Amino acid sequence: MSTQVPESVEEESATETASAGKQKRDAKKRERAERVQEQREAEAAEKARSADDTFHLKVFRYDPEVPEKQEPRFDDFHVPYKQGMTVLDALMWARDHYDSSLTFRHSCRQAICGSDALFVNGSQRLGCKTQLSDLSEPVRIEPLPHADVVKDLVVDMEHFYDQMESVEPYFQTNSLPDGELDEQRQTRENREKVKMSTRCIWCSACMSSCNIAAGDNEYLGPAAINKAYRFAMDEREGEDMKQRRLEILEQEHGVWRCQTQFSCTEVCPKDIPLTEHIQELKREAIKNNLKFW
Amino acid sequence: MAERYTSFEPGGRRWLWQRLTAAFLVVVLAFHFFLLHFVNHADEVTFALSQARMEQLTYFSLMILFLVTATFHGVNGVYNALVNQGLSGTRKTAVKAILGLASVLLIVQGVRTALAWAGGVPI
Amino acid sequence: MSQSYNRGLIEDFSRWREFSAGMWAWIFHKFTGWVLVGYLFTHIAVLSTALSGAAAYTNTIQALESLLVVRILEVGLLAVAVFHILNGLRLLFVDLGVGLEAQDKSFYASLILTGVIVVASVPTFLSGVSI
């Protein structure tokens, strides 16, 4: 079932120096281990066969170090389906039962950590938030496009992080209340205005879907612009800061790069209206500039 | 790449002009099409008819403006598209120069043609 | 990451089936824009035959206009222009923050409207052409 490339088995040499008794114990242990392992594999195969329903996954594989994987390829896995199973569940099952070298990032399993944005059947989605039953087979799973692949489904996120951090993604104000127990006031409306923008989980799905970001490496990208929006629109920061933020966004690889492709908005797992936010910032920037004219 | 962006380059101005010219072009282009394909059928176009229209100052200046805006809009659009695909450095400067030159040639040629029709600026 | 494998651009083109409305709109707009610039240059070139005299101009134009290909190309140009205009309007609205939720619908609408206008104007465009 698994298409993992068989490793060339190397000669046993470590045990030579060990005492005879230890060797025997080792042999017994190994035997037991093998038995357990075989049993497990048989069970897995059995499960997959007997399940009413299996899902056929085609998973992108690449590893710069393993000769067989240096040329990217797709592996097939057949995973027994259970009600409610997500793409991430299926990947974990395939990893745990067929091929432990199958590599992907994941952690929370509930769409909040942003680790597992993948390219599933041609669009950017969170593995953990995508029900298998919503997909047509075979389910093609690839790493995010427009990012360097580190291994299998893992891509290099550095560039995305750099862009996120280049927009001064932190609250700044010149007028904090004095007392350490005094809060800044914020209207409900204003909190509502920034609410969606604060939901970003840094999954990078949007950035991966945007063709402009793919072409222009310096483009801030929808997520970073949205991050800036989150602060620029927060009334607690004050006008002077908003000015400063608009200046960052206005630079040539900032908001103007966006060509309203809408794919970012479409793929965002947190339903953030990214295009809308970018457009609003463009208008704000123009308004801001008109003041000087 | 995480440097703070401090140098301010007004990318917004070209963006705005692209929109403004677009808004203008909607009207004029529609007018142009309508006039030359529906009111006057294409196969009826002759020098004389064009001449008659061009001799009116309003029409003449409208057409010149049309030419200029369309050129700006089109060439700027092409330039944006290239820059969006990651054009930078010397190649970017070169493209800028070539496109600039092409626009100037286009406008000059267009204006010469219009003048030929109108037989000089129709004042 | 020098050792990493970049899957490059080839993919983008083979993925057209999965493109969403906004993406198609973007591509069409780009394409039509480029065609229009191209036409603008040719158009001026053709018109500038006027510089070599009235007769030369009238002849060129009428010769061209009598060709079916040219007429068909003109219909194509109309399609391109109409789509660019309609989608351009759509984009202008998007820039103003109007109707962002319906961006896919407005794209389909521009497509359909383009089709209708083009079909409706075919008779006008092809009238009087000698085959």
Add this chain to the structure above:
Amino acid sequence: MYEHDVIVVGAGGAGLRAAIAAHEEGADVAIVSKLHPVRSHTGAAEGGINAALREGDSWEDHAYDTMKGSDYLADAPAAETLCKDSPKETIKLEHWGMAFSRDDDGRVSQRPFGGLSFPRTTYAGAETGHQLLHTMYEQLVKRGIKVYDEWHVTRLAVSDEEKPEDRNCHGIVAYDVQTGQVEGFRARNGVILATGGLGQVYDHTTNAVANTGDGVAMAYRAGAPMEDMEFIQFHPTTLPSTGVLITEGVRGEGGILYNENGERFMFEYGYANNLGELASRDVVSRAELTEVNEGRGIEDEYVHLDMRHLGEERIIDRLENIIHLSEDFEGVNPLDAPMPVKPGQHYAMGGIETDENGETCISGLYAAGECACASVHGGNRLGGNALPELIVFGKRAGHHAAGKDMEEAKITTGKEGEYELGEVDSPVELGEAGIGEDAVADGGTAADAGATVSGADLVQRAVEDERETIDTLLEREDGIQQAEIRERVQKSMTRNVNVFREESALKDALRDIREARELYQDVFVADKSRTFNTDLLQTLETRNILDIAEAITLGALARNEFRGAHWRKEYQERRDEEWLKHTLLSWNDGRPELWYKPVILEGEDKTYEPKVRSY
């Protein structure tokens, strides 16, 4: 080797706060984390942060609620510190721009929560943890604090004096996930562990896959005791296939639990005749499991939580998020069908023993957050008390590690204060299986025969040990894989050391763990790549799961009473005369040593007299 004044392991709420605090004190601080900070599980917290901010509320009331909620197993100095500092730390988050929900007057909103005598749970929608985590990470970026992200910490570099109280922590060893390098990090002043929860010890948990209790296990093997490990909180409404949490709010709004026969079992079978579905978490969890065990569960696994009768409008208005969770993670639209739910592991009250300043008994080693046990939560944590713990104790640990003068701690650590040795009747040998032979993944003390070596040398030695361990694991060509071992332990823990605990089952669990330990001797890593080798990392994590599973089970077997989240079939009541004491486990030459220390019920001004816990 890298070198910093303070090294923080983990970048969840606790780690980030600790790093910021150390930075405030002028220390050169770095964070080493196996996940990028924003991926930490703090982001999953929904409910809110308890802080006595308003007129009519006071930190004293909060402390009272906390002590009562803990079933009198919390140490009053820690609980009082939490409650006193929480308001100011919560407002600090507001000053850092956190997007709290707001009242009409523009102040931060608060809501009622289980076990609280005042609505003091400060929140940001149903995504408080997400907002907190991101706000704090933003502050980190602002300060330019160095983060080594995707570096998996595998062991502590601690000197090996006989008594843990005499030892020193000089740094850590970490594995660079992207490149497979093993490197030492020397900490001039201190190491702060903030590695979060340990839910992966169970196969059904609300915790992230990364929550494998690494910090607790590492500290344990380096000599810092684990405290009160048997106290595990189970949440009654989690989705069966993923463990995703369905907030208590559903039942708060009127959601009803049904068994397979469509009976409203909370009343029907008399689990909670007054409060029904709204009884406390442990009561509801036990009721659900009883239904399943008695054959009235659906598919022998779960029960139904139905909220359809609330009407679509009300559901969308107040519980919108739940519709998404249920659809996305269970494939069930709760507007059309009841949601399947079952109890799931949620939180570990126990952890690395620390005092209220975050310090462990090993000097230079600190811990904060869910991995630590300053003993704020005792036998049971109140909802909304974990997030304040992160910011209050994270900050203290950070200040302390950076060298700030702290008030002397009232809680003693290690065997410095009063203590007694304990005994437990285990059916199998405990601890390291066949230590010395094949102990491939031992993450213990960097051994040195008592001689004085410099901190840097000690770290270097630990690095070499670790490289050897990893090489051994990667060189083995066959054996058993970690997924198998992990699954066995997780299954056994869920079956035997769950909400219900009885002696025979606990012993079964110990047997299973023993067997798993032995299997672990033959563990091998199939993936030989040095690039992003998650197979290897999970193998290292599984080792930690083994130690922690054993500790939980051992503590549960030893504690002959019913207190807080710990229910024992044979002992159905709280026994204050005997059990007002903390369970501690020390790693003693490869074997766990059980001992106890008394609970401190004397607060600053008053003593918290144990009362019957009823709501």
